[in-house]
Amino acid sequence: MADFESKKIKIKGNSLNANRWLEAIPKREVDNSDYTFVGLGGYKxxxxxxxxxxxxxxxxxxxxINAIINTRIDQIGSFTKQARYDEDNRGFKVRPKDLNVTITDEMQKDILFLEEFIANCGSADDADREGFDTFLRKIMRDSLILDQLNFEIVRDEDNKPIAFYPVDASTIRVAKDDLESEFAYAQIVDGKVVAEFEKNELVLAVRNPRTDIDTYPYGYSEIETILKQLNSYLEAEDYNMRFFQQGGMTKGILNIKNDPNGIGDQRTLEDFKRQWRTQVTGQNGAWKIPVLQLPGDVEFINVSQSGGEMVFEKWVNYLINISCAVYRIDPAEINFPNNGGVGGNGGGVFEGSNKSKYENSRDKGLYPLLQFIENIINKYIISQFNGDYVFKFTGLNEKSEEERLQVDKDRVATYITVNELRMEQGLKPIKGGDVILNPYYMQSIQNGGGGAPEFDFGDGFDEGGEDEADTEEIDTNEQVEDDTETDEDNEIDKSVDIIVIEEI
Structure with a gap:
C-alpha cells in the first residue's frame, strides 16, 4: 500500500454527477440510436x-418523513470522522479482523492509510472531491428515500480503488439478465443513457432486498410500505390548511327577512352584502357568509362546528406514529410528542422513561443502518486492499465520563491494580500503586498475607477438605512470616492506601 499511497493525481469518475465542479465526460461513447424509452436497450x-x-x-x-430522514442522517453524520481524533472515541476506525492479533508497525501504517483513504474518499489529495461525511450523507439520503444507494469506484491499472464518488441512485438502472453486454448498470438522464458501468465500477446496495423476480435487484422503500398512510396525512394537512385559508365550511348564514321599513329592494340588499363581506370576510375569501332575504326578522343561523378538535389531531398523531414505526425511530427523536403512543406523554428524549425509548430506537433503527454501511465499505473498499482488516463504527454505546469513572473505580476495587489502570490511560506508574483498592486485600497485605484474605465460613464448612490441625498449622506459619517482616516493610505497607489515594 505504500506505493499506492504516494499517488497524487486528479481523479475523475464516469458518472454524470461524479464530480460536482466539472462537466462529466463519459469514458465511453454511448449510442442511443437503438435505445427506446421502454426498457432503454435492455436496462430494467x-x-x-x-x-x-x-x-x-x-x-x-x-x-x-423529511424530519425522520434528516434526523437519521445527522445521527449517522456524527460517526463520519476518524475515531482516533475524537476525545469521545466516536467515529470510524479500521482494525484487524482478528482481535487477538498483535498490531505491528507495518500493520499500523496500513490501518492509517485505509482510514485516510476512507476519510478522503480516495488516495489522492483532491480538494474538489467531497469527504466521507458528505459522501455518506448523500448516499444514505438516497437509501432512506429510495432504498437504493449507488457510488462509483474509480480504479487504477491494477484494479485497485483510487477514489469513490456518490451517484444519484434515481438515475441508475440495472441490466436485464438476457442483455448481451459487458455492462451491468447504466445511468439514464432525461430518457437517455449517459454512462454505462461494468460490475466492479459501480456499487448498488439496498437495505430491504426481495426475491421478487419482477423487482429484483431493486429495494423496497419504507415510503412504499406506508403510501396509504402518507396520502391520508397529506389530505388531512390540506384540509386543515383550507380550513384556515379559505374557511372550508361557512360559519353561518345571515338571514335578512323582508321588512317594509328595512331593506326594501334588491339593489339595497346587494350593497349591504358587499359591505358586510368586506368587513367580515377573512384572508383569501375565508369565512364567506351567505346573505339571504326571507320573510321575518334579521337572524344569524350558526352552522359551523367547534374548531377545538383541530379536525384530525388524533388521526395525524396515528399517521406520524406509523411512519416512525416503519422507519424504526421514536417520535420523540423528531420532536413530536407521542401523546397517543405506548409511552404516554411526550418530552425530551433523555427525560425519564424517554431515555430508554431513545436507546430502543437507536438499537432498532440507527445501529442497523451503521452496520449496513460497515458491510458496504468492507465489501467494496477495504477488502479490495486487504481482507485482514475491517471498517467499524465506534462510540455508539460509549458511556458518559461519569459512567466511565465509576467503571474504573469498580475495576481497581476488584481485579486490576491502580498502576495497570494508569498504564491503560497512558500514565506513568506511581509508588505504591501495584495494589487493588479493596479493603480486604489491603488488610491482607498490611498483615503480611500477601494475597486474598481468608474468611470464616462457619462451623461444619469444609473448604478444600482441610481439618482443624492443618488450619492451625497454616496460621502458625503465617504468624512466623509476620514476625520476620522488618519495620521498614510494615511502614510502607501501612502507607500504601494513603499514597494511592493522594496520587489518584
Missing amino acids: EKGNSLSFENLKIIAKKVAP
Whole structure:
C-alpha cells in the first residue's frame, strides 16, 4: 500500500454527477440510436411500484418523513470522522479482523492509510472531491428515500480503488439478465443513457432486498410500505390548511327577512352584502357568509362546528406514529410528542422513561443502518486492499465520563491494580500503586498475607477438605512470616492506601 499511497493525481469518475465542479465526460461513447424509452436497450425499470421520482416527491412533501430522514442522517453524520481524533472515541476506525492479533508497525501504517483513504474518499489529495461525511450523507439520503444507494469506484491499472464518488441512485438502472453486454448498470438522464458501468465500477446496495423476480435487484422503500398512510396525512394537512385559508365550511348564514321599513329592494340588499363581506370576510375569501332575504326578522343561523378538535389531531398523531414505526425511530427523536403512543406523554428524549425509548430506537433503527454501511465499505473498499482488516463504527454505546469513572473505580476495587489502570490511560506508574483498592486485600497485605484474605465460613464448612490441625498449622506459619517482616516493610505497607489515594 505504500506505493499506492504516494499517488497524487486528479481523479475523475464516469458518472454524470461524479464530480460536482466539472462537466462529466463519459469514458465511453454511448449510442442511443437503438435505445427506446421502454426498457432503454435492455436496462430494467423499477417495476410496477412507485418510481424513483415519485418517491423523492413524497419525501419532500411529507414533513414527518423529511424530519425522520434528516434526523437519521445527522445521527449517522456524527460517526463520519476518524475515531482516533475524537476525545469521545466516536467515529470510524479500521482494525484487524482478528482481535487477538498483535498490531505491528507495518500493520499500523496500513490501518492509517485505509482510514485516510476512507476519510478522503480516495488516495489522492483532491480538494474538489467531497469527504466521507458528505459522501455518506448523500448516499444514505438516497437509501432512506429510495432504498437504493449507488457510488462509483474509480480504479487504477491494477484494479485497485483510487477514489469513490456518490451517484444519484434515481438515475441508475440495472441490466436485464438476457442483455448481451459487458455492462451491468447504466445511468439514464432525461430518457437517455449517459454512462454505462461494468460490475466492479459501480456499487448498488439496498437495505430491504426481495426475491421478487419482477423487482429484483431493486429495494423496497419504507415510503412504499406506508403510501396509504402518507396520502391520508397529506389530505388531512390540506384540509386543515383550507380550513384556515379559505374557511372550508361557512360559519353561518345571515338571514335578512323582508321588512317594509328595512331593506326594501334588491339593489339595497346587494350593497349591504358587499359591505358586510368586506368587513367580515377573512384572508383569501375565508369565512364567506351567505346573505339571504326571507320573510321575518334579521337572524344569524350558526352552522359551523367547534374548531377545538383541530379536525384530525388524533388521526395525524396515528399517521406520524406509523411512519416512525416503519422507519424504526421514536417520535420523540423528531420532536413530536407521542401523546397517543405506548409511552404516554411526550418530552425530551433523555427525560425519564424517554431515555430508554431513545436507546430502543437507536438499537432498532440507527445501529442497523451503521452496520449496513460497515458491510458496504468492507465489501467494496477495504477488502479490495486487504481482507485482514475491517471498517467499524465506534462510540455508539460509549458511556458518559461519569459512567466511565465509576467503571474504573469498580475495576481497581476488584481485579486490576491502580498502576495497570494508569498504564491503560497512558500514565506513568506511581509508588505504591501495584495494589487493588479493596479493603480486604489491603488488610491482607498490611498483615503480611500477601494475597486474598481468608474468611470464616462457619462451623461444619469444609473448604478444600482441610481439618482443624492443618488450619492451625497454616496460621502458625503465617504468624512466623509476620514476625520476620522488618519495620521498614510494615511502614510502607501501612502507607500504601494513603499514597494511592493522594496520587489518584
